[in-house]
Amino acid sequence: MIARLAVLLIVGLAWTATPPGTQARELPKLALPCAKCHGVDGISPHTTVPNLAGQKWRYLAQQLKNFRTAAKGDFGKSGLGGRRHPKMETMAEPMGDAEIEAFAIHYSILSCGAGTSVVLPMPRVATRCTVCHGHKGISPLGRVPNLAGQKQSYLVKQLAFFRDAGRGLGYGDEEARYHSMMDSQGQTLNDMNLYALARYYASLPCR
Ligand code: HEC
Numbered sequence: 600m601i602a603r604l605a606v607l608l609i610v611g612l613a614w615t616a617t618p619p620g621t622q623a624r625e626l627p628k629l630a631l632p633c634a635k636c637h638g639v640d641g642i643s644p645h646t647t648v649p650n651l652a653g654q655k656w657r658y659l660a661q662q663l664k665n666f667r668t669a670a671k672g673d674f675g676k677s678g679l680g681g682r683r684h685p686k687m688e689t690m691a692e693p694m695g696d697a698e699i700e701a702f703a704i705h706y707s708i709l710s711c712g713a714g715t716s717v718v719l720p721m722p723r724v725a726t727r728c729t730v731c732h733g734h735k736g737i738s739p740l741g742r743v744p745n746l747a748g749q750k751q752s753y754l755v756k757q758l759a760f761f762r763d764a765g766r767g768l769g770y771g772d773e774e775a776r777y778h779s780m781m782d783s784q785g786q787t788l789n790d791m792n793l794y795a796l797a798r799y800y801a802s803l804p805c806r
């Protein structure tokens with residue numbers, strides 16, 4: 600029963616449709632306020648701010664919706680996952696669904712950059728992650744993020760959020776995150792594994 604549920608969930612995550620419209624091309628002007636933190640091309644100049652370029656658009660859209668939900672005071676109350684961050688809640692709160700999808704598509708079609716020069720060997724614990732995040736951190740599922748080439752400190756922070764959530768912690772904090780699939784993954788990671796995973800995925804070429 601549990602195995603069947605997991606399969607259904609994974610099939611659900613894989614569902615991708617053609618991105619709606621091509622209005623993404625007109626986005627650069629709207630995305631100006633985002634550039635300060637996420638970079639003009641979606642490659643962030645800050646270590647704890649994620650790159651958005653080349654990320655799965657359905658995933659990005661879901662994150663903006665999660666921030667918007669949290670801004671309405673609904674964090675932790677509904678859905679598979681939720682996410683809090685004061686700045687991103689302010690950014691997402693006034694957005695409509697169409698705007699959210701346009702932002703998500705805009706960033707997903709940008710090139711993620713050149714990749715890294717030194718790829719680290721895969722830590723053993725990463726074998727648990729490949730079913731959803733792919734063998735080299737490029738996810739085969741539309742609603743699961745690519746991890747390859749993402750900022751290391753950002754990845755550490757996200758894994759720590761999920762680990763806290765899996766232990767029932769962090770729900771009252773102004774920065775927090777949970778997801779029914781990731782909380783159980785995070786819960787069992789010790790600090791050494793957590794840092795090794797973040798270092799490894801950050802070192803992989805993003806495409
Ligand atoms: C003041 C800095 C700042 C600005 C401005 C900003 N962001 Fe963010 N954004 C962040 C930070 C920091 C995070 C990571 C939050 C966390 O640690 O959970 C983030 C996360 C995100 C995510 C989730 C990405 C992922 O990989 O999970 C999306 C999508 C996003 N921002 C889109 C936008 C868009 C679109 C705009 C402009 C409308 C914008 N952001 C403006 C700082 C900013």
Ligand code: HEC
Nearest residue numbers: 680727728730731742743744754757758778780781784796
């Ligand atoms: C059953 C599928 C599944 C497995 C297995 C899994 N993940 Fe995830 N992961 C997800 C989903 C779904 C999300 C998006 C969560 C959300 O929407 O907030 C995610 C999000 C993440 C994020 C946040 C990325 C970002 O850009 O913000 C990190 C980091 C992460 N996973 C690392 C891992 C690591 C490391 C492992 C192995 C120890 C792992 N995951 C195993 C499904 C999975």
